[in-house]
Amino acid sequence: DGVPATILTDEMALTAILRNLLSNAIKYTDSGEVRLSVGTFPGRVEIQVSDTGTGIPAGQLERVFEEFYQVPGAKRGGTGLGLPYARKLAGLLDGELSLTSEVGRGTAAVLSLPHGTPSAGTIVLADDDASFRQVLRAMLAGTADRLIEAADGAQALAAVAAEGVDLILADLQMPGVDGKTLLDRLPAGLPAIVITGHDEPAPPRAAALLRKDELTRERLAFTIRRVIRGTR
Structure with missing residues (x-):
């Protein structure tokens, strides 16, 4: 579907989430690309940040959302607080933040947010x-x-x-x-x-x-x- 001209959300929270996802993607990508894409679906809009970086082992995909947790051997710096904070902000926006990844091939972070004009009666x-x-x-x-x-x-x-x-x-x-x-x-x-x-x-x-x-x-x-x- 076409990309929406306007998303009804909190600008500061959305900016903080995207800054975090893009920063992570750049940090763990030595070659290839980092890409941001947007798509609309019934009742929601999805913003995806994908990279061709080091990737995350399958068993670590949920653990990276734990505060202070860092993937063993990553050695790229950071506090281990960025992704947990981004997921909390996504929840405040009535959205969801999820990851898919493959070691050596890259990671895709998907932020799903409700979309459309509310009906308040x-x-x-x-x-x-x-x-x-x-x-x-x-x-x-x-x-x-x-x-x-x-x-x-x-x-x-x-x-x-x-x-x-x-x-x-x-x-x-x-x-x-x-x-x-x-x-x-x-x-x-x-x-x-x-x-x-x-x-x-x-x-x-x-x-x-x-x-x-x-x-x-x-x-x-x-x-x-x-x-x-x-x-x-």
């Missing part, structure tokens, strides 16, 4: 700033099947009580019933994402926190997909 958007709600409305096009706007926490709670709601997006600073009170009064199984313009930690009830001044359509969609997947 009915979303309640609680923010007293009507202009920002309009911005979010545009960002949520294609993600929200239905969007209910609320100017404060009380309106959001009324919508939750009256409708079948799948997700809450809430500002923290609102008149009357503010965001923290709203979150405290939500049903236990209903996920909520805080979107705030203030520099403060996420309330315990929030599944994620996003900053208004750093918000993009891609970052919002990635966060929604991660939160929705975590509740299913």
Whole structure:
């Protein structure tokens, strides 16, 4: 399939994973090539880093993901922390990192990530700033099947009580019933994402926190997909 123009993921985490995989491939390849390729499949995108280096014995393929473990005889330096860290980051992206290898012929590392626009069902958007709600409305096009706007926490709670709601997006600073009170009064199984313009930690009830001044359509969609997947 064609390579996607956009992947909904965390840019810093993905960059760290690829930097690690490419660095390893270059370190263990004395001749031949190191290649990065991308392919799409139903519901996922696969990024592969392959090399023609020394390779890894079959019995060591999972052990290299153990912290501080190094393949005996490799003698190429390093701490043994790179691949374990890369796999942990892949898990945070709802992805998987795997290796295939043949001694003397090279190694292929495959990072598989979920792909596609998330479907979040009915979303309640609680923010007293009507202009920002309009911005979010545009960002949520294609993600929200239905969007209910609320100017404060009380309106959001009324919508939750009256409708079948799948997700809450809430500002923290609102008149009357503010965001923290709203979150405290939500049903236990209903996920909520805080979107705030203030520099403060996420309330315990929030599944994620996003900053208004750093918000993009891609970052919002990635966060929604991660939160929705975590509740299913």
